[in-house]
Amino acid sequence: MEYFAGLDVSMEETHICILDREGVLIREGKASSTPKAITAFLAAGPTCSKVVFETGRMAPMLFHGLTELGVPIVCIESRQAYQALKSLAGHKTDRNDARGLAHLARTGFYKPTHVKSLSAHAIRALIAARKKLVGQRVTIDNQIRGLVVVFGVRLPRALSPSFKDAALKISDGVPGLHAALRGLFAAREAILTAVAAIDGDIRVVTRRSEVCARLMTVPGVGPITALAFVAAIDDPTRFKRSRDVGPYLGLVPKRHQSGEVDYTG
Known part of the structure; x- marks a missing residue:
């Protein structure tokens, strides 16, 4: 039984x-x-x-x-x-x-789904943490821009060295604004430090991965993209055909069929 x-x-x-x-x-x-x-x-x-x-x-x-x-x-x-x-x-x-x-x-009325390895989930956690921190940094940058634009100042690119100097210069002599910017920039520096640390960890992981090294030979593919792709695929043998990878990632080709016309684009 x-x-x-x-x-x-x-x-x-x-x-x-x-x-x-x-x-x-x-x-x-x-x-x-x-x-x-x-x-x-x-x-x-x-x-x-x-x-x-x-x-x-x-x-x-x-x-x-x-x-x-x-x-x-x-x-x-x-x-x-x-x-x-x-x-x-x-x-x-x-x-x-x-x-x-x-x-x-x-x-037997079910279709098994692939469960990614714990190592793949760890890589996804690293990439997700970086994405969250970068989003918080962008939010702080936009907040700083919003505070100083009231005083008629348009700040340069956020990652340029003059971004902080230009913002703090306009706040000199304005106690409330100066204190607000100091707090925001302190949080921003902590986030940038954390992002840099995660970037270092990502570089270490990609250097140890032969697959990531091969993917990075493709023009425009860096450590983050290579690592994200490897974590998403996890086990390549679970795909019967290479063309199955696109639909798995949500990249389904458009199809138009009418009578004798059957176009897959």
Whole structure:
């Protein structure tokens, strides 16, 4: 007899449901949302041939942790699971969601999704942190421009050395404006220091990566672009054809079909 399990994951607890091939409930309950706790709960029941759960914030940690512990875990897209669970479950509860996911595992009515490696997520975190800091720096630059334009001053490019000097020069003798600019520039300098540190880390990572070095031979591709592409692809073998990469990244070619005309552009 085959057995199947569904996991409805939250930050603290995971609801678990185990069904047999006929859909009969064998065991259900809760466990802490850690690979060891979930594995211990599953080990106390019959051996499951498939364990299904949805994508989410906890998915990378649980997927790779459970895989290392020998659990036949499968991750499915949450939007696909949502449509299926609407028809399988009645009230929207964690218990019913776990049971619905177990039914999906039993019927095979799902499409597995790739879970990126933890190293790829670490690279994405580095790039996301840089993007956030650069956005905050731009926000501060715009705030500074807005404060001094009242006094009829149009500042030069934000990253030029004269940007700070021109702003502070106009604020001399204006106590309120001078204090405001001093505070903004202090925050700006701290952000620029943090961005420079992250840029150094990115350069170190790209130097260690043979793939990044190869990508940077393409004109216009620098360390950030190369690293972002590598983190997005993660495992190239999951694509059957190279042309599948474009649609995966959202670059779908336009198509016009009418009668004998079939144009893909």
